[in-house]
Amino acid sequence: MPPKERNIAMMGYRSVGKSSLSIQFVEGQFVDSYDPTIENTFTKITRVNSTEYEVKLVDTAGQDEYSIFPAQYSMDFHGYVLVYSITSQKSFEVIQIIYEKLLDVMGKAYVPVVLVGNKTDLHQERAVSTEDGRKLAESWKAQFLETSAKQNESVADIFHLLLMQIEKENGNTKEQSSCIIS
Numbered sequence: 001m002p003p004k005e006r007n008i009a010m011m012g013y014r015s016v017g018k019s020s021l022s023i024q025f026v027e028g029q030f031v032d033s034y035d036p037t038i039e040n041t042f043t044k045i046t047r048v049n050s051t052e053y054e055v056k057l058v059d060t061a062g063q064d065e066y067s068i069f070p071a072q073y074s075m076d077f078h079g080y081v082l083v084y085s086i087t088s089q090k091s092f093e094v095i096q097i098i099y100e101k102l103l104d105v106m107g108k109a110y111v112p113v114v115l116v117g118n119k120t121d122l123h124q125e126r127a128v129s130t131e132d133g134r135k136l137a138e139s140w141k142a143q144f145l146e147t148s149a150k151q152n153e154s155v156a157d158i159f160h161l162l163l164m165q166i167e168k169e170n171g172n173t174k175e176q177s178s179c180i181i182s
């Protein structure tokens with residue numbers, strides 16, 4: 001069977017680590033420099049349980065509270081990774097605005113989303129509590145993870161959870177049990 005194609009967009013405020021998470025997932029490395037993204041697309045074959053997926057990952061340009069939701073990201077996407085940095089309250093506020101705009105532009109009450117609080121290695125600079133992140137995700141009925149792109153902590157789990165969430169949305173629940181990522 002050919003892999004299932006899944007298109008996923010990474011969204012969030014500037015400099016929260018969208019590119020770093022994408023590169024860590026796809027290439028298994030962390031580059032400690034900052035180069036603002038315009039748009040990048042990555043492809044990776046990944047397996048969740050016995051199903052193979054071809055993930056097309058679109059790393060978008062950072063957005064702020066004034067950005068209009070880019071129309072090109074409202075079509076042909078199966079799910080969204082919404083990223084903030086645990087060191088930035090502003091990025092946490094912006095992600096809520098991005099989520100509202102996403103639902104609005106999709107005209108749906110539910111869209112497969114994983115909320116990600118990145119940069120957990122910078123715990124001394126933490127500005128957003130785990131509890132606040134979890135509560136926000138609960139209010140969205142979304143999955144929630146805290147990650148470190150730098151230390152490769154929970155990075156693959158983001159995509160694993162989202163792929164499962166997308167399966168559920170498509171009515172395929174058999175893959176909700178135990179999971180293996182490769």
Ligand SMILES: Nc1nc2c(ncn2[C@@H]2O[C@H](COP(=O)(O)OP(=O)(O)OP(=O)(O)O)[C@@H](O)[C@H]2O)c(=O)[nH]1
Pocket residue numbers: 012013014015016017018019020021031032033034035036037038060061062063118119120121122147148149150151
């Ligand atoms: N300590 C630490 N730094 C990180 C982490 N993830 C990203 N960074 C750093 O944060 C800065 C911004 O990372 P990017 O991945 O470029 O962020 P982005 O969200 O893609 O930024 P835009 O392209 O502007 O939207 C870079 O200097 C990264 O090295 C992390 O988990 N821990």
